[in-house]
Amino acid sequence: MTSSHQRPKHIPTRMCISCRSTGAKRGLVRVVRTAEGRVAIDITGKRNGRGAYLCSNPSCWTTALERTSMQSALRLSTFTEEDRATLTSFARTLTLEQPMTSGDVSTRQHGG
């Protein structure tokens, strides 16, 4: 008996440390603590170090910074100003991703 397709029971679940939601549509962004004890955005998700996941929702980033939940997740006593700048600036790029409606709703096509 050989089972070629053996599914691992352990499924890596990514949970936002802010709103604690899992399986976000756009995926979660990984924040990693570097060996120097600094905070970095890990786009690839392959960097070594303790990491924390957050939604692509900028409000989650703001909340995580305010409640220091990100610090505890990364096992950091405190953030430096540069760390905060890294995170807040990244959160701003997430805000820009959101589509802006310019109030132009003239005609709607009813396609089925």
Ligand SMILES: [Zn+2]
């Ligand atoms: Zn979230």
